[in-house]
Amino acid sequence: MGGWLLPPRAKVYEAFSAVADGRVHVSGPGTAEVVSSGGDRTYTVEWTDDVAAVTSNDNASYWQGYLGYPIVAVLLTLGRLTADEAVVRAFAGVPWHDLNARFKRDYDAVVEHVLATLGGHGPARAHIVAEVDQVMAGLEALDLQRPGRGRRPPRRA
Numbered sequence: 001m002g003g004w005l006l007p008p009r010a011k012v013y014e015a016f017s018a019v020a021d022g023r024v025h026v027s028g029p030g031t032a033e034v035v036s037s038g039g040d041r042t043y044t045v046e047w048t049d050d051v052a053a054v055t056s057n058d059n060a061s062y063w064q065g066y067l068g069y070p071i072v073a074v075l076l077t078l079g080r081l082t083a084d085e086a087v088v089r090a091f092a093g094v095p096w097h098d099l100n101a102r103f104k105r106d107y108d109a110v111v112e113h114v115l116a117t118l119g120g121h122g123p124a125r126a127h128i129v130a131e132v133d134q135v136m137a138g139l140e141a142l143d144l145q146r147p148g149r150g151r152r153p154p155r156r157a
Contacts, residue, residue: 004054004146005066006139009108012132013091013114015072016083020092024070024077032077034058034070038097041154043070051080053145057154065146067139081138087131090122 009099014037018024023035034043047054053128055061060068070091075076075081094114104142122129 002146004061004071004144005064006136007060007066007068007072008107009132009136010111011060011067011069012072012135013094013111014069014136015098016091017094018042018069018073019076020089024073026074026077032074033066034073036097037095043068043154045070045074046148047074048147051075051078051144053147055147059099060113066124067144071144072135072139074098075142076135080142083135083136084123084127087123087128090128 017037018034021037023037024031024032025034030047031043034045035041036043043058045054045056052059054067054071056068056071056074058068058070060066061066061071072081076083092115096110099110099113100107100127103113115128118125118128122128
């Protein structure tokens with residue numbers, strides 16, 4: 001069992017949206033489902049009782065070996081990571097799947113677009129970035145283990 005790689009920062013923003021949109025559903029002890037921003041996939045996140053090991057069948061977690069946004073969203077929902085609720089709410093309704101396709105998977109460009117779209121609405125950009133930094137530091141401190149690849153990612157509905 002090895003450790004997870006840290007995700008690109010953009011995945012924290014995606015996790016904020018999943019939480020803000022109510023797309024994270026804890027379905028039982030050690031398991032949750034996270035619906036994609038397009039609503040066409042549901043990812044399963046599972047964890048050990050002590051939350052030392054976690055797995056997910058989203059594409060990033062399964063294929064790339066880094067903590068995908070569904071895992072980050074579940075950790076926020078469980079309170080293992082924290083972020084300012086106003087920052088999280090600011091990312092409600094962001095169509096990440098569509099934007100990632102439009103910007104050809106240039107995650108940094110997508111985040112810049114989303115932050116520019118927020119403009120003067122909601123928390124200040126510096127505060128948002130600081131919250132993402134805090135979540136990234138929290139992920140690093142958790143040093144979560146990857147118990148294997150788990151189930152394959154779901155197909156589009």
